[in-house]
Amino acid sequence: MNITENFTLEEFVHSDTAIIKGIKNEPGSRDKLAITNLCAKLLQPLRNAIGKPISINSGYRCQELNAAVGGVPTSQHQKGEAADLSIEGKAGDLLEVLEDSGLPFDQAILYRKKNFLHVSLKLEGEQRKQIIIKQ
Template sequence: MDLHERLSPHFTLAEMVRSQTAARRGIANSPGQLEVAALKLLCEKVLEPVRAHFGKPVVVSSGYRSPRLNTAIGGSTSSQHCQGEAADFTVPGESNLAVCQWMEVNLNYDQLIYEFGETGWIHASFDKHRMRNMELRAVRVGGRVRYLPGLVA
């Protein structure tokens, strides 16, 4: 696996597999060929258009997650991160909601989640076989995470 491999003009494999939790716990976070191909599509179809429109770096906080890493962080057992189909990110200096609203109108994706408002992040997934264009928002209710329909209430 070549971590310097470019998945698209502005994204490398290294940034799409980087994980502080994996580094801290000694967990290998190495995608296979299918996952790398999915990451390329995610970068080309979702992350690059966001970067081009806003003219700013897109900072990925979570991209690919090996099943072991996903378990370690308490991720969903059906997480698209494990298939290389999802990324959590922000665009510094831009409102998470404004980025989500632009994406909703201008891009195709599987899921777009406005996670925990402006102090959170954006989750976007791309699956070439399933394009639901589903918008959700993640909120905490009574200490539990709930996913509600739509980007805003």
């Protein structure tokens, strides 16, 4: 099911860990609303701005999956409000485009060594526009 032109619900909930461990990673209706919000207001506009494909490494995670992958208990992934993104090349380029774009976001965490960018967008409440860079 397409959420936006370049993002599907299937890729947002896909997890090799969930498959291996037999975890049912299905978002609820509020989670689906948050996923749609994230894709429509942040991921698709970011994809359009960078002009090349963005891969979702990790999107929605149910509580059991989040624990299985070592996610923090308060992870926004559990609410459908976060995604870990990769592009061909350096993920830092994606952060640069995000910073220049003026798009709304709650958090952007660049993982340089692992070469991905975590982004989040709250469904409700004020966005922190917090940028963190980890080695």
